[in-house]
Amino acid sequence: MTSSLSSPSPSPTYRIELTPPDILSYEAGNTGTPYVTTFDSGKPGPHVLVQALTHGNELCGAIALDYLFREGVRPVAGRLTFIFANIEAFASWDTSNPNRSRYVDEDFNRVWSDETLKGTRHSTELRRARELLKFVDAADFVLDIHSMSEPCAPIMVCGATGQGGEKSAAFARKMKVPQNLLIDTGHPAGLRMIERGAFGDPQAPQTALLIECGQHWERSSVDVAIDTTLRFLQTTGVVDAAFVEPRLRVQPTAQTTINVTQAVVAKSLSFRFAGSVKGLQVIAKAGEPIAYDGDEVIVAPYDHTVLVMPSLAHLKVGTTMVRLGRATPG
Ligand SMILES: [Zn+2]
CATH class of the missing domain: 3.40.630.10 (Zn peptidases)
Incomplete structure (x- = not known):
């Protein structure tokens, strides 16, 4: 998946399709x-x-x-x-x-x-x-x-x-x-x-x-x-x-291994992503912006950077907002 980071998105809330089981x-x-x-x-x-x-x-x-x-x-x-x-x-x-x-x-x-x-x-x-x-x-x-x-x-x-x-x-x-x-x-x-x-x-x-x-x-x-x-x-x-x-209920597909190389940690409460982001989104080119944090621009460190679990849901200074990884087949 390759996509550009263009439109900003608010932190959405999600529909609850599940009922807690009686345990x-x-x-x-x-x-x-x-x-x-x-x-x-x-x-x-x-x-x-x-x-x-x-x-x-x-x-x-x-x-x-x-x-x-x-x-x-x-x-x-x-x-x-x-x-x-x-x-x-x-x-x-x-x-x-x-x-x-x-x-x-x-x-x-x-x-x-x-x-x-x-x-x-x-x-x-x-x-x-x-x-x-x-x-x-x-x-x-x-x-x-x-x-x-x-x-x-x-x-x-x-x-x-x-x-x-x-x-x-x-x-x-x-x-x-x-x-x-x-x-x-x-x-x-x-x-x-x-x-x-x-x-x-x-x-x-x-x-x-x-x-x-x-x-x-x-x-x-x-x-x-x-x-x-x-x-x-x-x-x-x-x-x-x-x-x-x-x-069984899921059809297997070819596997990919993602090796995380670094975590992006919020340094301020003004941390925001450069656009709407989705888990496992791939940033095609090194240098493309991923997020802004105060005066800092966080950019993709290499081509095909994978965004691992980006989320603003738990924004706090010192919290990991997204991890960056490289994908290899297998
Ligand atoms: Zn959990």
Whole structure:
């Protein structure tokens, strides 16, 4: 996709096509930890974990897990754990202000360093992360299901360059979906779950992926969440083709890997994009303006610069507004 940055656009609001699922029946679970359920095949195999509601306003993952529970998914080897993570944030869902239920005190996906988890600080999210830690650290494979503020094709976030990003991308290539795989540079605000411990070690076999299924409340994000989870489960070997294949709903297309080279961080509240921007938009020529920030013009650093998740939704000084990357086939 190549397009010019010409017309400015206000930050839009999006139609809510999804209804939050009723997950109360999963509260008891079977592990002693609320909203955590493990099925054990009784046979050797990997421990596979799928997590929804890392962000309480991202409904597609919760709908996907509810669907798989109701369809009777069971492991044929190893163990399978489903987690609804930030249930307190999800419980605050308000259709008139859906972004408010993203988290209660802080971003649940920035607290996963040992320093933070084993430190003395307290928050709603830290309490839940400390509860879930033993499941995450025991898993061989993790899929963390998310969605995005702005409409965008699905993206598999594989982790950081040299810190597990490449092994996770290799796994996503076996899954054949989604089209776009992202190897990034991590999050300066704190460690994500997919980067924790062995998942961030290129030499360790443990592999974690984060799927961004589309805009938070669009219907297609549910199809992506279900399809991606099914393919993930089959690729780990925990669930077999007989269960997965009849339930697939997305046609794979040739994959592309985007390597993030830099993040564009807002230095002022006057930060604005040079025109209407869309996730995965490609800026054809080096030097073309991408954004303005005070007196500064931020330009494309190279030909075919890919804009990764540009958004004004969380504009604050010091916040990443867009990441810039290079795309390569495969
Ligand atoms: Zn998210």
